[in-house]
Amino acid sequence: MTLTILAFAQARDTFGFAERVVACAAEDTPRIVLQRVAPGVSLEHLRVALDCEYVTWDTPIGAAAELAIIPPVSGG
Amino acid sequence: MDITIEFTPDPIVMPPAHLPSREIGAALEFHGIVRELENGSALAGLHYEAHEKMARRRLEQHLAELATLYPCVAIHCIHRLGWVPVGEASLYIRILSAHRGEGIALLAATIDRLKQDVPIWKMTQPSPPAP
Numbered sequence: 001m002t003l004t005i006l007a008f009a010q011a012r013d014t015f016g017f018a019e020r021v022v023a024c025a026a027e028d029t030p031r032i033v034l035q036r037v038a039p040g041v042s043l044e045h046l047r048v049a050l051d052c053e054y055v056t057w058d059t060p061i062g063a064a065a066e067l068a069i070i071p072p073v074s075g076g
Numbered sequence: 077m078d079i080t081i082e083f084t085p086d087p088i089v090m091p092p093a094h095l096p097s098r099e100i101g102a103a104l105e106f107h108g109i110v111r112e113l114e115n116g117s118a119l120a121g122l123h124y125e126a127h128e129k130m131a132r133r134r135l136e137q138h139l140a141e142l143a144t145l146y147p148c149v150a151i152h153c154i155h156r157l158g159w160v161p162v163g164e165a166s167l168y169i170r171i172l173s174a175h176r177g178e179g180i181a182l183l184a185a186t187i188d189r190l191k192q193d194v195p196i197w198k199m200t201q202p203s204p205p206a207p
Contacts, residue, residue, distance in 0.1 A: 009125055009197035049195075052130035068127055068195070075126070075155060075196025076108050076167050076187055 001026065003033065004066050011069040014041060030067055031057040046071055077143040078150040081132050085158040088168045095172065100149055102176040104183055108167030110160050120203050121161040127195040128157070138189040146182040148173035153186070155196060159205055166198070 003024045007015045015038050024033050030048040034041065048057055050064035061067070078096070088107075095103070110122050139151060154168040169186060173179035190196070 006127065008127055008195065009199065049127075049130060052127075052133050068130060070127070070195050071197065073193065073195055074191070074198045075124070075131070075194055076191045076198075 001061075001063075003061060003064065005033070005037065006066060006068045008068065008070065010071045011046060014038075014071075015069065024061055026060060026062050028061050029058045030055070030061070033061065033067065034069070077139070077148055079136060079139050079143075080150070080152040081135055081139075082152075082154045083126060083128050083131070083157050084154060085156070088154050088156055088165045090168065091152055091154075091170065097149060097172075099174055100172045102171075102173045102179045104169075104171045104173075104176075104179045106167070106169040106183055106187070107165045108187075109165050110162050112162045114200050117200070119162060119200055121159055121164075121201065122166065122198045123159050123201050123205070124155070124157045124166055125197045125199065126155070126157055131155075131194050131196050134194045135190065138193065139186065142182055142185050142189070146173075146178040146185065148178055148182050151182065151186065153190075155190075157196075159201075161204065 002021050005020045007018055012018050047070040049068040049070055051066050112118055149172040152170045156166045160166045171179045171183055
């Protein structure tokens with residue numbers, strides 16, 4: 001299966017891309033996928049969402065099509 | 077509660093005043109305006125970015141939950157994205173309620189949730205982006 005990774009705001013600078021499509025397995029987790037894409041990058045202070053819902057870094061990807069890396073928000 | 081959420085790259089235009097019920101006793105409006113000083117530095121404006129689909133969904137979830145705590149008739153939120161010059165609004169919220177108490181409480185809680193959880197980001201820029 002393929003997964004589209006979106007990186008927003010500071011995360012875009014940290015990971016070096018805004019969007020990337022990767023291959024992954026349903027049992028992979030966001031932590032595993034991002035360690036594969038960007039080895040050594042710290043996930044501290046970042047949240048993650050699968051198909052627009054916040055999840056933990058160790059939640060299986062399952063059937064999700066999109067993984068969003070969410071740095072601290074600052075809207076308003 | 078009637079919930080309306082909009083994102084726009086353009087200057088925020090206040091929606092026309094409309095009272096859908098004769099039981100509305102309070103109409104609140106909030107304008108969040110970009111200030112010149114951010115952490116002591118003078119700015120020309122701020123750049124706002126969002127995961128728009130998720131931001132809309134997340135805000136809808138929060139507002140549905142807040143509606144049970146602070147029952148109001150309607151809330152209309154408009155968040156501007158892209159470049160917002162100093163002195164212009166990045167956020168507009170209008171709330172209609174029967175009494176002022178629940179409207180004021182909903183307004184404060186909505187802004188708190190927005191700033192804590194909704195995937196929108198502001199980035200400082202010393203000067204406007206090149207055309």
